[in-house]
Amino acid sequence: MPFGQEEGYDASSRGKYRSRSDMQYDSSSSLIFMACLLLMYCVPASLQRWWRWRRNRVQEAAAARGRCHCSGCSARHAREHVKASAWRRAFRRPSNWMLALAWLALAVLLVAAARSSSLERERAAHFDPYEVLGVSAYAGKEEISRAYRRRSLELHPDKNLDNPNYRPQDFVRLNQAYRVLTDPVAAENYQRYGNPDGFQGTKYGIALPLWVVERGNVVLLVYGVLMIAVFPALVGIWWRRRLQLVTDHVSRNTYQLFAELLASPSVVKFRNYPELYGAALEFEKRTPFAPELGDGEAVSRLLQVLQPLGRFDYQQQKLFNRGLPHFTMNNVILNAYLARLDFTSLAGAERLQRHLEVLLRHVDLLIPAMVDVAGAVPRVEVAAKHQGVFSRGGYVDRVIRAVQLSQSLCQAMLPTDSELLQLPGFGASEVKVCAANKRWCAGGVRTLADFRQHVWEVDRRAVRGEAREEASASRMRYLLRMMSDAQLADIDQFMRRYPRAVRLEVVQPYVIDNDRSDDQHEYRDTGIHALDTVTLEVRIGIEREESVDPASGSGECRPCCRRLPYEKREAWWLVLGDAKLNAVVHVKRLPLSQAVVRKRARMVRDSVGSVDPPESSKESDDDDDGDDGDDEMEGEEVERAADDVCEEVLEHKFQFYAPPQPGAYKLVVHALPDCYLGLNRHVVLDIDVQERKLPQPETRYFDPSDLSDEEEGAAMPAHESSSDSEAEGVPREPESIAAE
Known part of the structure; x- marks a missing residue:
């Protein structure tokens, strides 16, 4: 059939396609179809956002009960509340705009579909065949035929090719009206079902609007x-x-970069880790180096300030040149932050301050990546020289330095600095004053433990009336008389949250003997043989003044990290390694939200015979030389039981294979917080691995099912029928080793 002669195409239609089939284009169905597509996106997205909003509200309420209320943290919380308000988040995310537009389009489609359906129902309800043909109800067949021919010439599609207001439904209704008045079957169907074609239970058509077909x-x-x-x-x-992402926010290329640099033998000192942290590829677009905007000059000014302080030497830095423009800039910014330089005092350092905020916001994302890589670096020399080891990869010291970097970034100080710098408002002068004053401590107040034991706790007990000193004798006010009352209140808030004591308990490693275990008890064998599956239980007990108590609904205790631009959540790292080979066996990060709160009696040390200085000496300024320690009589310390305190306990079980070769091995367990300095704990374990125990097949010369209970007991050997606890499957509790 030549072109132009096939069915469905009319040469007189000026190239426009006109369907001549019985298929109908239903505009109402097309609107409903598009509305259903939008519903498939709008409903799940809205439910997800509602669930996320509800979860955030619960988390914010719990965080409000457990967050720090010092001046620095309160100011940061106020800034975060303004930035993270609901309306700001809603208008800031493009996905929320898309969802709002989708709901608006859905409403428009539903209204249009409802109007179209109502119009069709009205037309079907008011369908009058005489009115459609334009004749009276008493017209005869000839008059009806003449009216049909006249109206068909007016409403035929071929006669309305150029009419933009033409509706094909009118011609269909004309045919239906003529059939109702001339065909008895159609008339009966119309009277019974309202349609000349009979029952229309299911209607087939194309769910496309007609204007789509008309426009080509x-x-x-x-x-x-x-x-x-x-x-x-x-x-x-x-x-x-x-x-490209290994985790939710860290790319595979960053992991490869960390693996390349951490495997280098030059990464052995802490000064290389800020440099390695700033080299992450996530900062390539978030902290771009723009010399045209003055970044080069600002970095040069920072170097001129840092180098005289002795905190950063550009020449001694072993920079890994990888062609990354942000590499050196981030390294200088982080070292300036660790030196506690004020960026606002330098001209043109506004961009560097924003870059520093971006760098600090990625601490909880990139530090775990560094720890994972440092704990899984292949150790070729260990695998070649030492076959019988617990692990052949990873460096324990590099994992610990990565965690120390997290501690340093949270407190804006180096691990070698004094622990007292973590206190709010403390600087080099305050640390010097505390170290020189030897009135209550022979060596001066040099650590937070000394500050708590000899200064802060004495004041707390004096206020509660539990100490021998009067309540007016405030040691902290006397020691830090250069500070205001607001600064002393901030120090009090910090000491409430800083752990008073950290206990690391390690249970002696054991092997679970499945042959001797039952449903109620598991048999723990402390004798370790080669290639056994060893289980090591570790518990961290954290005691502080403001502990978490889920029963009272106090919320999770958040640490005081006033220099971070976001609210930090405390977590603890457990590192298990081989002490001799510096090889990592396992690494685990335990969030504080998983801690179990337990009651524990607190032991307090009282100094018997110590006398506070009189009021006149407290107001004098000539005792900063440290010579006033001879004017008081030091007494011996006595330990007594105080009221019960809540202790947060984190528990974890390490499981690993014993070495294939027997011998004496030494394992070390490290417990490190990710936000405080001075709380690192470790326990060393001596493990004796014996020869591999081969399974012994059980030999039976007769079927024991044929014997009665008495005969089976008589036939059992004496060593198997003994009623000791070991044969009955009662578990033996291994000894625990604790470090506090």
């Missing part, structure tokens, strides 16, 4: 391109980006 194939082409090309391309781009 342009809209269909755009629709096909969007569904076949654009949408799969967007999904592919998103999936490819997700494949």
Whole structure:
């Protein structure tokens, strides 16, 4: 059949396609179909946002009960509340705008579909065949035929090719009206079902609006391109980006960079870790180096301030040149932050201050990545020289330095600095004053433990009336008389949250004997043989003044990290390694939210015979030389039981394989917080691995099922029928080793 002669195409239609089939284009169904597509996106997205909003509200309420209320943390909380308000988050995210537009489009579609359906129902309800043909109810067949021919010439599609207001439904209604008045079957169907064609329970058609067909194939082409090309391309781009991420926010390239640099033998000192942290590829776009905006000059000014202080020497830094423009800039910014330099005092350092905020916001994301890489670096020399070891990869010291970097970034200080710098408002002068004053401590107040035991706790007990000193004798006010009352209140808030004591308990490693265990008890064998699955239980007990108590609803205790731009959540790292080979066996991060709160009696040390200085000496200023320690009589310390305190307990079980070769081995367990300095604990374990125990097959010369209970007991050997606890499967509790 030649072109132009096939069915569905009319040469007189000026190139426009006119369907001559019985298929109908239903505009109402198309609106409902598009509304259903939008519902598939709007409803799950809205439920997800509602669930996230509800979860955030619960977390914010719990955080409000447990957060620090010092002046620095309160100011940061106020800034975060303004930035993270609900309306600001709603208008800041493009996804929320898309969801709002989708709901608006859905409402428009539903209104249009409802109006279209109502119009169709009205037309079906008011369908009068005489009115459609334009004749009276008493017209005969000839008059009806003449009216039908006259109206068909007016409403035929071929006669209305150029009419923009033409509606094909009018011609369909004309045919239906003529059939009702001329065909008895159609008339009966119309009277019974309201349709000349009979019952219309299911209607088939194309869910496309008619204007799509009238305008040609342009809209269909755009629709096909969007569904076949654009949408799969967007999904592919998103999936490819997700494949580049090892975790939710750290890319695979950053892990590779960390693995390359941490495997280098030059990364042995702490000064290299801020440099390694700033080299993460996540900062390449978040902290771009722009010399045209003055970043180069600002970095040069920071170097001129840092080098005379002796905190950073650019020449001694072993920079890893990888062609990253942000590499050196981030290194200088982090070292300036650790030296506690004020960026606002330098000209042109506003951008560096914003870069520093970005660097600090990634502490909880990049430090775990550094720890994972440092604990899994292949140790070729260990695998070649030492076959019988617990682990062949990772460096314990590099894992510890990575955790120390997290501690330093949270408190803006180096691990070698004094612990007292963690106190709010403390600087070099305050540390010097505390170290020189030897009135209550022979060596001066040099650590936070000394400050708590000899200064802060004495004041707390004096206020409660539990000490021999009068309540007016405030040691902290006397020692830090250069500070204001607000600063002393901030120090009090910090000491409430800083752990008073940290206990690291390690249970002697054991092996679970499944042959001797039952449903109620497991048999723990402390004798370790080669290639056994060893279990090591570790418990961390954290005691502080303001502990978490879920029963009272006090919320999770948040640490005081006033220099961080966000609210930090406390976590503890457990590192298990081989002490001799410096090899990592296991590394685990335990959030404080998983801690179990237990009651424990607190032991307090009282100094018998110590006398506070009189009021006249407290107001004098000539006792800063440290010579006033001879004017008081030091007494011996007596330990007594005080009221019960809540202790947060973190527990974890390490499971690993024993070495294939027997011998004496030494393991070390480290417990390190990620936000405080001076609380690191470790326990050393001596493990004796015996020869591998081969399974012995059980030999039976007869079927024991044929014997009665008495005969089976008589036939059992004496060593098997003994009623000791070991044969009955009662577990033996291994000894525990604690470090406090």
